[in-house]
Amino acid sequence: xxxxxxxxxxxxxxxxxxxxxxxxxxxxxxxxxxxxxxxxxxxxxxxxxxxxxxxxxxxxxxxxxxxxxxxxxxxxxxxxxxxxxxxxxxxxxxxxxxxxxxxxxxxxxxxxxxxxxxxxxxxxxxxxxxxxxxxxxxxxxxxxxxxxxxxxxxxxxxxxxxxxxxxxxxxxxxxxxxxxxxxxxxxxxxxxxxxxxxxxxxxxxxxxxxxxxxxxxxxxxxxxxxxxxxxxxxxxxxxxxxxxxxxxxxxxxxxxxxxxxxxxxxxxxxxxxxxxxxxxxxxxxxxxxxxxxxxxxxxxxxxxxxxxxxxxxxxxxxxxxxxxxxxxxxxxxxxxxxxxxxxxxxxxxxxxxxxxxxxxxxxxxxxxxxxxxxxxxxxxxxxxxxxxxxxxxxxxxxxxxxxxxxxxxxxxxxxxxxxxxxxxxxxxxxxxxxxxxxxxxxxxxxxxxxxxxxxxxxxxxxxxxxxxxxxxxxxxxxxxxxxxxxxxxxxxxxxxxxxxxxxxxxxxxxxxxxxxxxxxxxxxxxxxxxxxxxxxxxxxxxxxxxxxxxxxxxxxxxxxxxxxxxxxxxxxxxxxxxxxxxxxxxxxxxxxxxxxxxxxxxxxxxxxxxxxxxxxxxxxxxxxxxxxxxxxxxxxxxxxxxxxxxxxxxxxxxxxxxxxxxxxxxxxxxxxxxxxxxxxxxxxxxxxxxxxxxxxx
Amino acid sequence: xxxxxxxxxxxxxxxxxxxxxxxxxxxxxxxxxxxxxxxxxxxxxxxxxxxxxxxxxxxxxxxxxxxxxxxxxxxxxxxxxxxxxxxxxxxxxxxxxxxxxxxxxxxxxxxxxxxxxxxxxxxxxxxxxxxxxxxxxxxxxxxxxxxxxxxxxxxxxxxxxxxxxxxxx
Numbered sequence: 001x002x003x004x005x006x007x008x009x010x011x012x013x014x015x016x017x018x019x020x021x022x023x024x025x026x027x028x029x030x031x032x033x034x035x036x037x038x039x040x041x042x043x044x045x046x047x048x049x050x051x052x053x054x055x056x057x058x059x060x061x062x063x064x065x066x067x068x069x070x071x072x073x074x075x076x077x078x079x080x081x082x083x084x085x086x087x088x089x090x091x092x093x094x095x096x097x098x099x100x101x102x103x104x105x106x107x108x109x110x111x112x113x114x115x116x117x118x119x120x121x122x123x124x125x126x127x128x129x130x131x132x133x134x135x136x137x138x139x140x141x142x143x144x145x146x147x148x149x150x151x152x153x154x155x156x157x158x159x160x161x162x163x164x165x166x167x168x169x170x171x172x173x174x175x176x177x178x179x180x181x182x183x184x185x186x187x188x189x190x191x192x193x194x195x196x197x198x199x200x201x202x203x204x205x206x207x208x209x210x211x212x213x214x215x216x217x218x219x220x221x222x223x224x225x226x227x228x229x230x231x232x233x234x235x236x237x238x239x240x241x242x243x244x245x246x247x248x249x250x251x252x253x254x255x256x257x258x259x260x261x262x263x264x265x266x267x268x269x270x271x272x273x274x275x276x277x278x279x280x281x282x283x284x285x286x287x288x289x290x291x292x293x294x295x296x297x298x299x300x301x302x303x304x305x306x307x308x309x310x311x312x313x314x315x316x317x318x319x320x321x322x323x324x325x326x327x328x329x330x331x332x333x334x335x336x337x338x339x340x341x342x343x344x345x346x347x348x349x350x351x352x353x354x355x356x357x358x359x360x361x362x363x364x365x366x367x368x369x370x371x372x373x374x375x376x377x378x379x380x381x382x383x384x385x386x387x388x389x390x391x392x393x394x395x396x397x398x399x400x401x402x403x404x405x406x407x408x409x410x411x412x413x414x415x416x417x418x419x420x421x422x423x424x425x426x427x428x429x430x431x432x433x434x435x436x437x438x439x440x441x442x443x444x445x446x447x448x449x450x451x452x453x454x455x456x457x458x459x460x461x462x463x464x465x466x467x468x469x470x471x472x473x474x475x476x477x478x479x480x481x482x483x484x485x486x487x488x489x490x491x492x493x494x495x496x497x498x499x500x501x502x503x504x505x506x507x508x509x510x511x512x513x514x515x516x517x518x519x520x521x522x523x524x525x526x527x528x529x530x531x532x533x534x535x536x537x538x539x540x541x542x543x544x545x546x547x548x549x550x551x552x553x554x555x556x557x558x559x560x561x562x563x564x565x566x567x568x569x570x571x572x573x574x575x576x577x578x579x580x581x582x583x584x585x586x587x588x589x590x591x592x593x594x595x596x597x598x599x600x601x602x603x604x605x606x607x608x609x610x611x612x613x614x615x616x617x618x619x620x621x622x623x624x625x626x627x628x629x630x631x632x633x634x635x636x637x638x639x640x641x642x643x644x645x646x647x648x649x650x651x652x653x654x655x656x657x658x659x660x661x662x663x664x665x666x667x668x669x670x671x672x673x674x675x676x677x678x679x680x681x682x683x684x685x686x687x688x689x690x691x692x693x694x695x696x697x
Numbered sequence: 698x699x700x701x702x703x704x705x706x707x708x709x710x711x712x713x714x715x716x717x718x719x720x721x722x723x724x725x726x727x728x729x730x731x732x733x734x735x736x737x738x739x740x741x742x743x744x745x746x747x748x749x750x751x752x753x754x755x756x757x758x759x760x761x762x763x764x765x766x767x768x769x770x771x772x773x774x775x776x777x778x779x780x781x782x783x784x785x786x787x788x789x790x791x792x793x794x795x796x797x798x799x800x801x802x803x804x805x806x807x808x809x810x811x812x813x814x815x816x817x818x819x820x821x822x823x824x825x826x827x828x829x830x831x832x833x834x835x836x837x838x839x840x841x842x843x844x845x846x847x848x849x850x851x852x853x854x855x856x857x858x859x860x861x862x863x864x865x866x
Contacts, residue, residue, distance in 0.1 A: 033723055035834055044833045051718035051834055175711040180836055187709050187837040205712050208740060208749040581713035581836075593721050596728050597714055639740065639747055 010518020103127025132371025141681025151538025239319030249546030289325025305681030377411025403672030699780030
């Protein structure tokens with residue numbers, strides 16, 4: 001018997017976009033086991049999705065070779081083609097579109113996150129300003145809110161769980177919608193004695209670990225926070241020194257907040273005034289080591305933006321910025337004394353054309369880093385502000401994540417070219433002209449990732465095994481396209497090793513430095529800025545602007561009067577969606593082992609409402625809205641607000657080739673008619689969807 | 698009870714099922730079977746908050762395993778050196794007597810080969826000085842690989858600390 005060839009590879013997971021550091025055991029070019037990277041995490045901890053990466057790799061029901069559409073869009077008739085043919089076709093079409101309509105008529109969308117540099121470089125090199133990602137259906141409101149008030153983003157700060165003494169979560173299902181390190185840090189903090197208030201429209205496993213669990217009327221979290229601010233200002237519980245030094249607009253806030261008392265908020269939220277006062281007192285007594293969690297998926301309502309602003313106002317009032325146990329600013333290479341890692345997107349010349357989605361001209365307060373994917377169908381159909389003819393969609397599925405896929409498709413059908421680059425089958429891929437299969441995260445090396453934080457580091461996703469099928473790594477796909485489009489000069493490499501060498505050129509770090517631990521730590525110690533003189537708020541004033549000059553300049557009030565969210569009409573419920581630990585929305589539903597644990601979703605409904613409708617757990621119910629109907633099994637519970645029903649997001653996959661997930665459960669976004677909107681935070685108001693529920697007899 | 702024990706800290710467990718996935722991917726367990734399983738129990742209101750218990754059910758590796766007594770061929774056996782109970786697929790005849798015998802439902806059916814299979818605490822890993830996959834990969838380090846007496850000692854210590862914290866004398 002020949003000895004098995006074994007190796008250990010350190011890399012970065014891609015089963016979801018948390019991107020946890022992993023250790024891969026490889027035997028004879030097969031993935032044998034995936035663990036968390038102990039050099040980063042202190043142990044081999046890894047969430048169930050990460051562990052299930054092995055069966056994803058071995059799955060036959062994923063993209064295996066380039067495919068070109070034969071029948072009508074969405075008909076599901078495909079032709080297996082060579083890379084040569086697929087790339088030539090895409091390049092030829094793009095060249096023609098670029099010549100006829102200009103570079104800006106080509107748009108590129110992706111999932112966002114750490115690995116976006118190459119996509120940004122590619123679209124910029126084509127002369128298009130139109131990069132966007134999924135955040136319009138996710139966290140646009142929180143990013144944009146933090147940007148206006150403090151010149152930051154959600155992800156330019158991190159949570160110091162290690163030292164936090166009190167945390168408030170607003171519907172952030174930390175222990176089911178998990179990242180490995182965050183979940184473990186959170187549990188460590190609870191074990192250490194951190195106090196924890198959980199506010200949610202429904203109970204979940206996170207609420208089950210809280211010290212105080214408050215069920216809130218959907219969409220009224222802002223009212224809760226206003227009352228907290230009211231108590232904190234009235235009783236002068238804030239960090240006066242920090243506020244004096246770093247906060248502008250306290251007087252305006254004091255004037256604005258007067259009517260928003262705990263008693264007022266009780267009527268609005270359903271949470272007793274005394275509970276709100278208690279939270280205000282508790283949190284203040286632990287300041288500044290407190291966290292008001294910013295949220296993850298924050299595309300909730302039309303006014304979510306103002307709710308997110310209130311989170312930062314509270315953070316500022318508690319002096320929790322750059323405080324031990326609060327929100328720490330993320331630091332990069334420079335803060336650790338290194339020259340920056342080079343980025344491809346810095347190479348192509350700046351693009352002058354205005355964006356298709358209105359960001360920067362119609363919506364001056366919204367960031368082009370995320371864009372507005374929800375505007376794409378409108379732009380295509382109306383050629384407003386100009387013709388959009390080609391969409392390159394990289395590992396992103398707006399037909400799953402955005403409301404109203406039918407309306408989205410209307411736009412997509414009018415495109416001259418729709419390309420999907422992905423590792424998985426997706427709803428949008430199913431309607432594409434060309435599908436380019438990317439090698440999986442276990443089969444490819446990606447460019448270096450700068451992991452900013454209090455302790456910045458460089459991370460590397462590294463190839464562990466040879467591709468199982470005829471798929472290619474991202475760096476190769478974009479390089480091949482770039483060469484065919486005459487923009488190859490902006491992709492100065494022939495191999496991924498050359499690209500990484502180029503990226504690291506000025507840092508003094510080399511590829512082999514990643515061998516031992518998988519990452520290169522840029523600083524051994526936490527880098528903390530001086531709270532008296534060193535905080536960097538990237539607003540015009542350099543301070544936290546409660547009255548935001550960026551908003552005021554654009555005619556947007558910083559403190560508009562509170563608007564109460566609509567209550568659903570009789571017999572209707574607000575449709576809320578969420579996640580569990582074993583699934584990454586739709587993308588993991590077809591995974592052999594994850595599907596085994598949770599193959600379908602159910603509809604949670606409040607027990608009092610269920611009684612009225614004669615519904616018991618396990619009954620089949622019909623959910624309907626705007627002419628769309630679907631049946632699903634009910635889960636009756638005491639622990640959901642009576643105005644809401646809830647289901648897991650991502651189910652009801654409609655791709656026949658994914659046999660385990662095909663038509664299992666209910667697809668949530670089909671009910672969300674008319675919600676491809678731009679709310680003030682740049683988000684779709686995804687929870688503004690009211691459905692009728694009735695028992696199927 | 699073998700020389701080993703998997704201690705599950707309920708305060709740390711989040712019911713994420715990583716233990717199940719690490720087990721299944723380590724042992725290539727077929728769909729429908731699971732060597733170790735999290736059984737969520739609850740919610741039950743304690744101190745005003747609905748709480749959950751996530752009960753981890755691997756094989757307990759009994760001191761006097763009923764599955765071993767029930768096995769007609771000796772395929773199911775208890776390892777002398779440390780008490781790990783495992784099944785030899787070569788001599789298992791697929792009669793399922795062990796499935797009937799085990800009070801905990803630990804023995805699983807492998808339809809691919811028509812034999813039973815079960816949790817063996819990842820004994821190949823144990824023999825290499827490692828810990829079982831479920832313990833190693835647990836997201837929040839809620840599972841701990843200990844000796845039965847360590848577990849009792851640890852539980853006592855935690856309980857004492859809790860009393861001291863909650864009810865200062």
